[in-house]
Every structure is written in C-alpha cells, then in structure tokens.
Amino acid sequence: MAVITYRDALNQALREELKRDPDVFLMGEEVAEYNGAYKVSRGMLEEFGPMRVVDTPIAELGFAGLGVGAAMVGLRPVIEMMTWNFALLAIDQIVNAAAKVRYMSGGQVGCPIVFRGPGGAALQLGAQHSQSFESWYAHVPGLKVVMPGTPADAKGLLKSAIRDDNPVVFIEGEMLYNTKGEVPDGEYTTPLGVAEIKRPGADVTLVCHAKTVTVALKAAEQLAGEGVDAEVVDLRTIRPLDTETVLSSVARTHRCVVVEEGWPFAGIGAQLVDTVQREIFDELDAPILRVTAADVPMPYNKLLERAAKADVPKVVSAVKQVLYLEASA
Amino acid sequence: MATTVVMEALSPTMEEGRLVEWKKQEGDKVAVGDVIAEVETDKAVMELVARAAGTLLKQVVAAGATVPVSNPVAIIGEPGEATDAPGAPKPEPPKSEAPRAEAPKPDAAPASAGKTPSREGETGASAPAGSAAPAEVAAPAAAPAATPATAPSPARPAAGPGRPEPAPVPAAGAGNGGTRVKASPLARKIAADRGLDLQGVAGSGPAGRIVERDLANLSAQAAAQAGPAAVPAFVPAGSATPHEDVPLTQIRKTIARRLAQSIGPIPTFYLTTEIDMERVTEAREALNALGEGKVSFNDITMKATALALRQHRACNAWWQDDHIRYWNDVHLAMAVAVQDGLITPVIRYADQKSLRQIAAEAKDLAGRARDRRLKPDEYTGGTFSVSNLGMLDIDEFTAVINPPEAGILAIGRIAERAVVHDGELTSRRRMRVTMSCDHRVIDGATGAQFLKTLKAMLENPLALVW
C-alpha cells in the first residue's frame, strides 16, 4: 500500500477512469492548462489532450448544463466546480435537470454525471467561500451525494461515482487535499452508499463525514485516554445514507454524537437523529447530540473562525454529556 | 385484510416459545379470544389467543416448532386472501398488549382508575366515621386505549382464558400518583427485561433521569442483598370467567328494600367469632424458622380468609343495585393505615397465591401504601376486605364495609385468654374476628358459615392446603 495525498488519490482515480472509458472527460475552470485550481488534475491535459480535459470560461451554469446535456446523450462527464460555493450558480442544472430527467422522461433519458470539487471551510476564506451544502443536495431525490474523508476513500469513491449511472455530487475538501493516507495498490473501487467504521468502540458512536472524520478520530483518541471508548462511523456517502451501519453501531453503544461541518438547521445530523431515534428508540440511553458549525456566516477573523467550527473539544464535551459525565448544555 | 399472528411474549422474560399444539386448523373460523395454539414458554404452557377474527388461513410454523417472540406463527384473514406470511404486514397489536419495551403495563391500568366509585381510601377500619382522605387521586395512567371496556373491573386485562397477566413490573411513568419516572428508553427496556422497578431508583441523569448505569448499580446492590430466594412471580390460572352477574330475585329485592329503609344505605349486621390460634402460632414459628422468609399472622389469616371465600362465594360479592356480582376469584383488600388515613391495597387472586407470595405482596403493598406510591389499579377492585388492628392491641372491633363489596373482616389481637379447652381451664392464644355483612347480599347464616370455615382453617392449619 502506498501512502499518498488525498489530492493524488483523486488524480489517480481520474486518470484511471479516463483511461478505462473513452466517454469520461473532465471539464471545469482551470482544470487543463493550470493543472487544476487545487492541482487535482495535474498532468492530465498532457496525458489526455484538450478534448478530454477541458478548460471552461467562468460560467458554472453553462458548463454544468453542458455536462448534463452530454450525459443525457451518453457521455460520462466529470464537471469540476472550483468550489461548491460557486456551484450555487449551477444549481438549477444540477437540481432541475440532472436530478430529474430520468424521472420526467419516464426512464428514457439518464444522466451519468459527476459534479466534483471542494466544499466546506478552509482557513479565513470568509463567508462566501466556506460553505457546506451537502444537505442541500442530499435533500434532492435523483442525486447521490458522496463525501470521502480519506485518500483511500477519495480514490475508490470517485471511481465508483464516475461509473455510477446517476448524477453524483462529489464533495471534497480543500483542507483534505494535503492529508495523507494509505491507498490500496492496483485497481479497486469503493461502493457508494456504504459507511465505514473507522474506529470500533463500545461506549458511544460518533457519526461523521469528510473533514469531521479526523475531528472524530482525534476526539476518540483523547476520550480513550479518559476511559471512554468511542466508535467512529464515517458515512462516506450522504445519499443514499447507510442507515444500517449507523443503527447497528448505536444499537450497540446506546449513545450517539453526530459531527458535521455544516450548519445545524436541517443539516445531515438532523436527518440522522430522526433515523436513529425513530428506528432504535429503545436503545438510546441519552438524546442524540450534534456538533456542527455555528449557525452564522463564516467570519474572517482567525479566532472567530475557529470558534465557529466543529472541533475536538466540542465533540469530547458532547460525548461526555451523553455519557452523563458532564451536565447537558 | 389478513393479519399476522405473532409469537407473543407470554411472560416478560420470554424470548421464544415452542408451539406445542395447534388448537385451530387451517380453514377454521376464529373469533377474537379463541385459543389458536398452546405455547410452551420459559415458565409454563400458555394459550395463544386470537386477537383478530376471521379464518385461520395459514399455520406458518408446524407444531413443535420453536419461534422467537414477534415472529409470525399464523395468518388470519378472509378465505382467498394472500398469505405471504413472514412479510405480511404486521397488524398493529392493540397497543395495550404490546409486549415489553414501552412503558409496559399502563395498558393494564386503564379504566378503573377513577371510575370505580368511592374506592380511594374510603375504608374505615376505625370506628370513628372519619373517612380517610383518599390517597392521591392518580390521574388515570396516560395509557394508550386500553383493552378492558367494562367499567369497574379488576384492572387486569380481561383477556381470554388462561391469559397470564403481564408480570407485575410497574410501568415506570404510568400514573403512579402523578409523578412520572424519567428514564432513558434503554433504561426502561432494561428494567422491563429484568423485572426491575424503576420507582425509587435514583437517576443520575439530568433532572433525575434514570440511565443505564443507574440500573447496573441497582442490580449489583440487589445481588449483594440477596437474602431468601426471590419470591417467584405469580401467574394465576385464572377462572374461566372472572365473575357472574345474577339478577335480583324477588326475595332479594324485598330484603334490600326493607332493610335499607330500616338501617341505612347498607343494611349491615355483625358476626363475631373467637378463633383458637395455638396451632397457627406453632406452625408459624416453625415456618419462619426455616429461614426462607417471614410470614405474619395477618398473612396467614388473609390466606385463610381468601380460601374460605372461595368456598363461600356468596360472601365474595358486590352489590350492584339491580344485580349482585359474585366473584369467582378472590381479590382481597387489606386495610393499611397511612399517615392521615387509610387505604386498602388489593392482593389479587389471594386464594391462589401461596403464603409466601401473599406475605411478600402484603409487605410490598403496605410499604408502598405508606409511601403513597400505589397505583390506582392496586387499590381498586377488591372483592372482600380485611382489617387488622391486632397490632394496636384491639381485642375486637367492627369495620365498615367498602361498597360495592359485601363484607369486611375485622381482626383483633391474638391474646392469651383463659378458656375451657378439652374440659380444662387453661390459657390459650385466641383471636376474635368480626365480620360486617351487607344484608342485601349476605344473610346471617351465610356469613356464619363462612366464619365457621375460616375458624376451622385457622384452628387446623393444614386445612389451608386441603
């Protein structure tokens, strides 16, 4: 197994899939000559040429829709959004066209497309460049929403997303691109819709995805030092949600804390809370708590930004509350 | 629409049942309450009763099969309906019967709370008219629509024959005098599974919520304190029908009318007898010396009373204005003095329970009565009452009948008295009991015969098991 960055894992996935299937192409701003705004597509123009690695003008709606059209007639586009903040401009094509043509056409026309790019916050990028919209897309029937938190998952999931015949919203993270991890050698894919227990435990279940996977793992480590054994479940795919893994975990540990990067109102955690309390009410020894971003636009100031994010101390505190080691907030 | 019959938890600890024998075959008509099959549980052989009417379309498992609780065993529906068994939509079991998990027993609680007239605490064991303040009028348990429809009825499900009552695990949070127990769903489940009482458990969660670890501590303590072997849970083999209503005959009507005119609402008369308690005393000492638990004189007297009532059904009855209800089971109400009055918790099926069970239950009920933690269904539905002032050195007294019951037995102290016994003047332990009878229901001879039986049992204790 090699240890590579999340970025390189994505790069490998893209290359492998473009090689494997001539219908796959990558399109977006700066993906070709610039080698990618975040260098995810480094070297690909060279390998595949300008017809398959395509630079676009700044016109998210236009090229996202172009991608949807191409997918409708059988190509398999990978449309890069420089960040998911900008994808708001393209959201009409993602939600009104990509997600719906199959249904509206009575099954005649599909849309095997991947929209990918970094979402969530980085460091001091300000309110318009720090947003997490997975719950917006996860809300829409017809879309799949995938969010890898590790290099191995990034590669395996992107390959699966490209091969999936449905429109997939694939949200990466700027802060994840440099993280390193073991990635299996050789050809492999990771199935969509399957969560993974990143750390088994007995006392509490931490449900997380993307950037909060690291937060949860760090919190688990700290908690272990205090005698609390936390299980970390990485959702990996938001829609379809692997409720089975989550439920079986909480049924064992009896306590659950959700850690997510997005805002609290109607976020992913809200969905999880509904599922868990509804399905395994009797297994709960405490209410389910969520650790989320603060319910504010992201501030610029470094300290304020830190306070606005879901972090290890918040997770540890939440765990202690559900274990009644600490008074509830 | 076809309904699926599932293996029910016929005892609170049951996890699977062995279907011993099918009592209905495929194609048989089934009415609600019919016995469909016999099931062997972890405790006994029980009857599985139909909750839906129709035709037994399919026996999903064969006789002899062992089936986990909640798994399908049969389909009932209209002939011709599809019977894709295991997937068949589970009918909502009438919530009242939902096994375990949720606050279990409020379903059993139901109707009687507050409906049975003048039940709460209106017992007067003491002569002064002062009626006790009722124990807290509990809000009828916020229970889902409960089964029993008939108003004053013993608050146990009037479900079919042989249907064991859900074990007396007090439902946390079910109308226990208005204070709801806060416990996490998991804690409730564990309590239900283990037959633990959440009442009185100290909760370490916010606002006193009982959580899993509180029960872990509890079990540990309980284990540490384990003394005599736990009293086995009682499972009555109930009567085929709990009661029988007999319309008044002309003579009854006449007596009632005339006596009511002369004496008051309840024409009462009193019968006293003195019972020799020597043998009971010896037997009791010997029993207690076995170290398997203690039994009191009152326990023994109550048992004897219950058994005697079984033989004299006429005394085990309710006056119901236009009919008399003769109870086939004995639910004995025992008067307990509480801080500012009196309350009569009921020992159900007292005639069937063992001395040990009665002793345990009496102690528990009395304790909780004093702590004001009785639930409405625990102090209602008695068929006969007893009141004992012996511990207060009263030789004899007359107790006031608790309507709609027809009788009450007032028990005095056991005193060493000079009597002539076997022709010789000697000192023997003697106890006087006075029975108050509602003349509309019980005649002099009837009451006297009951007392005679009672006396014979207590003077010959083996008669209790005769």
Next chain:
Amino acid sequence: MAGTATKPARDRGVDPATAERLRTWLRQMLLIRHFEEKAGEAYSLGKIGGFCHLYIGQEALAVGTLSALRADDYVVSAYREHGQALARGMSPRAVMAELYGKATGCSRGKGGSMHLFDASLNFLGGHGIVGGQIPLGTGFAFAAKYRGTDQVSLCYFGEAAVNIGAFHESLNIAGLWKLPVIYVIENNGYGMGTAVSRSSAITDLYERAASYNMPGVVVDGQDVEKVKAATDAAVDRARRESAPTLMEIRTYRYVGHSMSDAAHGTYRTKEEVEEYRQRDPITVLERRMREAGLLDDAAMKALDAEVLAEVEDAVKFAEESPDPAPDELWTDVYAPERADAGENA
C-alpha cells in the same frame, strides 16, 4: 379529390419532391393545429392539469426547422413543445396521453405537458426552467464533436430566454469551442405578458450573435419554406464546419402564453391578434399550394378531416388509457445498479 381542374404540378413550377414536401408540411401543421385546439379543449374540461402552453400560430416554425434535421440529430426545447414533439415524429397518441398524465404517455405520465421526451427520436425534452435547456442543447453538440460525428443539435427557446444567464454562458461556450448547435429563438413577440421591447435592450435579437462569434439570422416564421431554407443553411454550417448559428424566427401565437393567460385584452389587443391571423402559417402554405395547383377545397377538406380524425383518435386513446400504477411513484428516480458495480475495495 386529386387532379380536378388543375394543371399538372410540373407545369406550375413545382417539382414532385417539393410538392411532396409541401403536402407533408401541410399535414404536419394541420396536425399540430388540431392537436393544440383539442388540447386546449381538454384543458378547459379539466382533463389536462397544470400548465399547458399551446403552439397555435407557430406551426411553421417547428415544421420548417425540424424538416431540416436527420434522425440522429438532437432536439431540445422549452415547455411550449407539443408542436416540436409532433413535428419530430412523436405519435399524437403518446403526446396526448402524456398531457392526460396516463401511463401510456411518452413519459409514462410523470412528465406532463412541459416534459415530453422520446429518446428514440432524440427528442430530449420538454424543460420547464426558462433557458434551462440551452446549456443542454450545447452539451449535445459538444458530445457530437467529442465523438467526432457530424450530428447537430437544435435548441429552441423563447425570445425572453435571450436575457437569462444560461443563454449567454451557452452561446459563449458554443462560439468559443465551435460547437455544432443551432440556437433557435422562437420570437412570438411576448415573454409571457411582456413584449420584447420591454425586456430586451436590443429588439433585433439575432444581433446578439455578434457577441458570441457566430452568425445571427432573422427569419419569417410564418412561411414554412423560408424557415426550412434558413435552417438548412444553419444545419449545413454545423455539420460541415462544426459551427453554431443563432436564428431568430419571428412568429406569433394567437393564444395566451398558457391556458391561464388571456389571448388578448391584457397585454395585446384583439385587433393585433386578428391582424396576425392574416399571416397564419397554414393559410400561407395553403395559398402557396393552391397557387401551385397542389391543393383544392376538396383536398383540403379531406386532409383536414383525416387529421382531425387522427387527433380525435389520440384523445380517445388518452381518455381510455389507465393512470400509472401507484408504485410508479417510486420508479426511475435512480438508474438501476450496474452489473459491474460490484467491484469493491
């Protein structure tokens, strides 16, 4: 009856192939006309629900443009697309049944008037967001270029859509990358209730093509032959040069924007509507054909009756077709799992 008191067509300067074409177009336009009239009727009777945007008065536009295409070319439109659907070759039965929401509709009753699809005819909808289909049409052209075929993409939209972002982004990309797409502005003078002059900074909309490095042409949309000729040129350019064109085809609709909109009295006068009826595309073609001796009263009457019968058959079919089964609610939300999706890490 054919051939009564007319000189042979050749003598009138119309060769048989053209004559045939004209007859075909007349029939198609009549079909659209009668179909739309029936649809309007059905809508007022509550048989068709939701939105219903009728094409009455614009028939020559659809017929003329689509007759310039091959079967393997791509077509996409907005929500006033019954005319294009029929002209492309979709069966009146399938379209009417879809308007009725029946299981036999082209989209199985799940699309409705605004979402007619027929993948086998490369008719790719039917889209409800103004301008939403313009990037899609651009994408079809991209796919053709990507694959190296000479397919073209025909993309219809109303004249109000030229003001929306999607229009500009798409045309810029098409002009920049030289995509084989023909953008067709169906200019019927009004975006819903707003005249072009009140919504567009320039009213000669084809001039916007200049911003995107492509030719812009304007065409009289009431004359099917002119429409066809102009489209031929654009298609040719797309096929041979892989270059886009912006066509502004000026037409008129007699009816309101949709069934919820009045034909006149709010944003246009009755007189105006009446004036345009003089330029009814069917009338225009009819006149042309009569002058060429290709049509007489009897033939017209017979054709009309034939078409009407076909439309009435479609209505009957729609009436008698079943609603979709209840669990159709859940189908086609996602693509079925692929057989090769099983490879795992």
